[in-house]
Amino acid sequence: MTAIALTAAPDRPASAVPLALGLLLPVAIVNAVGFLAPVAYLFRMSFNEATGGGGLREGLTLASYVAFITDPFYLGLVARSIGFSVFITLLTLIVSYPIALFIHRADTKWQSLLTVITISPLLVSAVVRTYGWMLILGDQGLVNGLLKNAGLIDQPLRLINNSTGVVIGLTEILMPYMVLALMAGFGRLDRSYEEAALSLGARPWTTFRRVVVPLTAPGIALGCLLCFVLAVSSFITPKLLGGGRVFLLATEIYDQAITLLNWPLAATMSIIVLVIFGLALVLYTRIQRALD
Amino acid sequence: MAAPQLHDADVVPVIANGTRSDHLVLERLEKRYGDTTVVAALDLAVKQGEFIALLGPSGCGKTTTLRMTAGLVPTSAGRIVIGGQDVTHLPPYRRDIGLVFQNYALFPHMTVAQNVAFGLEMRKVPKAEATRRATEALALVRLEAYGNRKPRELSGGQQQRVALARALVIRPSLLLLDEPLSNLDAKLREEMRTEIRDIQRRLGITTVFVTHDQVEALSMCDRVAVMEGGKLVQFGTPFEIYERPRHPFIADFVGRTNKLKGTAGEPGVVALGPLTLRAGETPARGSNVLVMIRPHRIQISAKRNGRAETRANVVAGRIVRTTYVGDLFQYDVDIGPSVMQVEKPTTAGPQAFNHGDEVELEWAATDTLVFEDRG
Numbered sequence: 199m200t201a202i203a204l205t206a207a208p209d210r211p212a213s214a215v216p217l218a219l220g221l222l223l224p225v226a227i228v229n230a231v232g233f234l235a236p237v238a239y240l241f242r243m244s245f246n247e248a249t250g251g252g253g254l255r256e257g258l259t260l261a262s263y264v265a266f267i268t269d270p271f272y273l274g275l276v277a278r279s280i281g282f283s284v285f286i287t288l289l290t291l292i293v294s295y296p297i298a299l300f301i302h303r304a305d306t307k308w309q310s311l312l313t314v315i316t317i318s319p320l321l322v323s324a325v326v327r328t329y330g331w332m333l334i335l336g337d338q339g340l341v342n343g344l345l346k347n348a349g350l351i352d353q354p355l356r357l358i359n360n361s362t363g364v365v366i367g368l369t370e371i372l373m374p375y376m377v378l379a380l381m382a383g384f385g386r387l388d389r390s391y392e393e394a395a396l397s398l399g400a401r402p403w404t405t406f407r408r409v410v411v412p413l414t415a416p417g418i419a420l421g422c423l424l425c426f427v428l429a430v431s432s433f434i435t436p437k438l439l440g441g442g443r444v445f446l447l448a449t450e451i452y453d454q455a456i457t458l459l460n461w462p463l464a465a466t467m468s469i470i471v472l473v474i475f476g477l478a479l480v481l482y483t484r485i486q487r488a489l490d
Numbered sequence: 491m492a493a494p495q496l497h498d499a500d501v502v503p504v505i506a507n508g509t510r511s512d513h514l515v516l517e518r519l520e521k522r523y524g525d526t527t528v529v530a531a532l533d534l535a536v537k538q539g540e541f542i543a544l545l546g547p548s549g550c551g552k553t554t555t556l557r558m559t560a561g562l563v564p565t566s567a568g569r570i571v572i573g574g575q576d577v578t579h580l581p582p583y584r585r586d587i588g589l590v591f592q593n594y595a596l597f598p599h600m601t602v603a604q605n606v607a608f609g610l611e612m613r614k615v616p617k618a619e620a621t622r623r624a625t626e627a628l629a630l631v632r633l634e635a636y637g638n639r640k641p642r643e644l645s646g647g648q649q650q651r652v653a654l655a656r657a658l659v660i661r662p663s664l665l666l667l668d669e670p671l672s673n674l675d676a677k678l679r680e681e682m683r684t685e686i687r688d689i690q691r692r693l694g695i696t697t698v699f700v701t702h703d704q705v706e707a708l709s710m711c712d713r714v715a716v717m718e719g720g721k722l723v724q725f726g727t728p729f730e731i732y733e734r735p736r737h738p739f740i741a742d743f744v745g746r747t748n749k750l751k752g753t754a755g756e757p758g759v760v761a762l763g764p765l766t767l768r769a770g771e772t773p774a775r776g777s778n779v780l781v782m783i784r785p786h787r788i789q790i791s792a793k794r795n796g797r798a799e800t801r802a803n804v805v806a807g808r809i810v811r812t813t814y815v816g817d818l819f820q821y822d823v824d825i826g827p828s829v830m831q832v833e834k835p836t837t838a839g840p841q842a843f844n845h846g847d848e849v850e851l852e853w854a855a856t857d858t859l860v861f862e863d864r865g
Contacts, residue, residue, distance in 0.1 A: 386598060388593070388595070390591050390593055390595040391595050391597060391598075393560075393562050393582070393589070393591070393595070394589065394591060394595040394596075394597070394656075395597075395608070396561075396562070396581070396582040396583050397560055397562075397582050397583070397585075397587055397588070397589035397657075397666075398583075398589075398608050398609035398612055398656070398657075398660060399583045399609055399612035399613055399660065400583055400608070400612045401583055402581075404612065408608075409597060412597075412599040413597075413598070413599060415599075489599075
């Protein structure tokens with residue numbers, strides 16, 4: 199960033215460079231201590247050897263990686279986590295897009311209020327919201343109660359302790375992030391583009407498909423990246439709403455580290471998650487470039 | 491201009507004005523938002539191939555009228571007929587219109603060629619023909635070399651020409667232009683005026699042009715509809731609008747004018763304090779009137795004593811201010827009851843009068859516009 203600014207303005211006074219670096223220093227320190235150091239520690243940990251029963255031997259072995267790659271359970275876990283997260287991301291996109299579009303088109307005076315309402319769930323921790331969903335979706339919960347009273351079902355629907363519950367809970371939890379990201383990317387969307395398309399003979403659905411969606415694609419890409427990353431790394435919601443029956447990377451890392459005390463394998467899986475994030479980021483950058 | 495004909499088949503033969511049928515008819519058109527009436531009982535008939543302007547200050551309802559015609563805003567009452575078909579309740583995509591926006595509204599994610607071909611694609615025109623027609627339309631606005639660019643790589647004037655090509659390529663039965671020149675700088679605006687006018691003539695397409703710029707309206711259009719407060723105040727040729735405004739608002743809005751207050755006397759005479767002026771038509775004797783005289787219709791000369799009787803108005807005064815504005819000298823002349831502004835083109839020679847000079851002003855009776863003063 200600094201280098202770019204320097205080439206753009208070569209006659210900038212020299213004192214600006216130390217100042218810019220000085221301003222970057224706090225965030226650099228926080229990132230180094232709070233992010234880079236733990237990741238480095240994890241990376242190092244993944245090469246240690248687990249000696250069963252929670253024992254740990256310092257070393258430089260690829261044993262955990264080999265164990266991970268050669269075990270179909272773990273590979274299936276990666277595939278399931280990615281597939282699950284993609285599915286939840288798309289579901290979140292579908293339910294959030296109309297909300298974001300509505301807020302984007304609303305009167306300026308209503309926009310901030312609507313935005314606050316949309317992101318207000320973030321004020322309540324994901325744990326609390328997940329417990330809320332357990333109450334709503336449980337066998338004696340609101341949904342089953344209503345359906346039973348309406349005479350539509352005899353036996354309660356299994357809405358928690360399975361992947362259905364995780365999908366419902368995670369989608370709701372990710373919605374505010376998706377709406378915010380979409381709105382951030384809706385800058386180019388102006389009503390006159392839609393009106394131009396309509397005047398040229400495009401029906402509303404065609405206008406949406408050919409004009410609105412492409413113009414909002416940057417927001418869609420950003421929102422999907424954000425929600426995918428959050429979905430892959432989500433732990434509490436799959437753990438609680440999945441009732442121990444939904445196996446994903448994040449829950450497995452927890453089990454390995456806390457229950458089985460196999461820290462090297464947990465670290466290895468964390469590194470795998472990081473690699474998945476990296477790939478998602480590469481894909482996102484590609485899409486951004488293609489859209490531009 | 492060797493630009494190719496866009497679509498010969500659709501060129502309407504030019505028939506003498508008056509024998510052409512009405513192509514666009516607005517009937518008692520109305521738009522209300524709650525208690526606010528934006529457009530009130532508007533009646534307007536535009537002939538086949540005619541180029542008309544909707545002229546008025548911002549908030550006069552001209553843009554709302556255009557948007558109702560395009561189908562982008564629902565009407566509150568009244569009818570819209572295009573080419574004999576009642577389209578009042580048809581959506582925009584079934585009205586067969588071409589629309590050009592003030593901000594161009596070119597799709598930023600498509601190339602120039604894709605933008606122009608969009609309307610053809612919507613009409614399921616075969617790809618090869620669509621490409622050919624899009625190229626022709628771009629040639630019409632002299633941008634055939636720019637098809638592969640993105641709109642943002644074009645200048646404002648070029649973008650506006652692409653928007654025009656995109657609206658014309660679908661051979662709409664009606665072309666609607668919403669302040670298309672407002673975002674361009676003065677020089678470009680003048681070029682585009684001529685260009686739009688030429689293309690409209692060549693294609694003979696019925697066109698409605700919304701503008702708040704009286705010069706655009708007068709110089710480009712066959713007829714001008716002046717709107718104020720949601721009402722149509724006058725609909726006539728540029729000559730009629732400028733020379734025979736039917737309302738003081740028009741005289742004031744279209745062109746510069748001297749505004750004086752007086753009283754009507756005998757028919758054809760108005761009193762301005764101690765002065766008596768000859769005018770064209772005047773309201774009933776004794777009524778308060780607004781007198782308007784265009785600054786450039788007034789002859790100014792040095793004061794002479796004893797001159798032949800004239801049918802024109804002659805008023806003596808003294809120069810109180812002179813202003814040089816490049817193509818004009820403006821003289822502010824105190825004539826007693828009021829100060830009048832007179833304009834002389836600088837081509838008529840150097841500045842002839844200075845502050846304090848005694849002068850005589852002379853203008854024709856027909857240039858004295860008299861309106862009943864209801865304010």
